[in-house]
Amino acid sequence: MKALIKASMVVGVSLSVFGAxxxxxxxxxxxTKLDKASWKPASEAEAKAKSLGYEVRRSKIEGxxxxxYGVKEGKLFELFYSPEDLSLKKTIAx
Amino acid sequence: MVVxxxxxxxxxxxxxxxxxxxxxxxxxxxxxVHRIAGYTVxxxxxxxxxxxxxxxxxxxxxxxxxxxxxAPGFLWGLGHGRTGRYLGLNPAGAAxxxxxxxxxxxxTISGWMQVTVRFFGVAWVEDLHTYSSDLAMILVVVHxxxxxxxxxxxxxxxxxxMITGRKRDRGD
Numbered sequence: 604m605k606a607l608i609k610a611s612m613v614v615g616v617s618l619s620v621f622g623a624x625x626x627x628x629x630x631x632x633x634x635t636k637l638d639k640a641s642w643k644p645a646s647e648a649e650a651k652a653k654s655l656g657y658e659v660r661r662s663k664i665e666g667x668x669x670x671x672y673g674v675k676e677g678k679l680f681e682l683f684y685s686p687e688d689l690s691l692k693k694t695i696a697x
Numbered sequence: 698m699v700v701x702x703x704x705x706x707x708x709x710x711x712x713x714x715x716x717x718x719x720x721x722x723x724x725x726x727x728x729x730v731h732r733i734a735g736y737t738v739x740x741x742x743x744x745x746x747x748x749x750x751x752x753x754x755x756x757x758x759x760x761x762x763x764x765x766x767x768a769p770g771f772l773w774g775l776g777h778g779r780t781g782r783y784l785g786l787n788p789a790g791a792a793x794x795x796x797x798x799x800x801x802x803x804x805t806i807s808g809w810m811q812v813t814v815r816f817f818g819v820a821w822v823e824d825l826h827t828y829s830s831d832l833a834m835i836l837v838v839v840h841x842x843x844x845x846x847x848x849x850x851x852x853x854x855x856x857x858x859m860i861t862g863r864k865r866d867r868g869d
Binding site: 660675679 | 726728814818819820
């Protein structure tokens with residue numbers, strides 16, 4: 604009985620660790636193959652979004668992209684820029 | 698056999714389970730499905746709060762409070778192979794139920810906040826949604842394992858009981 608409880612605890616912990624990691628939860632994330640050391644700064648990606656008329660909330664690195672959170676006319680957008688040349692790879696309306 | 702779980706509670710349980718699973722597998726990629734699942738979970742939680750007062754005996758929260766206090770002692774006893782049989786939720790089950798409801802409420806509300814103009818892109822909202830969802834999913838796994846353990850210990854099919862609503866009477 605104790606062994607059973609221990610066994611289920613082991614299974615539970617491993618499932619929690621390996622099963623609960625949402626590896627499939629990725630959206631868009633491939634923008635460049637360029638080494639991270641040669642990336643242009645994220646602030647330039649934010650500036651590009653601003654110049655398109657977005658109110659920039661934040662940016663973060665998503666895979667090999669800069670993901671910029673932008674609001675335009677009350678609508679929410681995720682803009683994906685390549686850190687290599689700051690080209691806009693994808694725009695997702697949320 | 699006695700009826701333990703009333704039908705609205707059973708329907709609640711399985712639609713909640715299905716919605717949580719759907720939501721778990723759909724973030725970012727299937728945005729619309731993810732949102733519908735999340736709002737469904739939120740609605741189900743609201744129903745459960747009402748049913749905690751308006752439902753039949755074993756659906757009510759009244760017995761939960763006593764059980765929450767008994768939960769640590771119950772788990773300690775379980776670790777030493779001692780269990781009591783409870784017709785409704787056992788103390789650990791009551792604690793799990795309340796914890797999951799609270800976590801799912803945090804997860805769905807923070808998820809909803811993420812797509813409002815006010816909180817879009819705010820890091821703590823995003824983190825709160827991620828971590829509360831991950832923790833809820835870990836607890837779902839623990840919940841299922843806990844139920845399976847009790848099935849074996851008490852030689853009773855508790856999964857079927859949550860479908861039919863019926864359990865063995867006391868003393869059988």
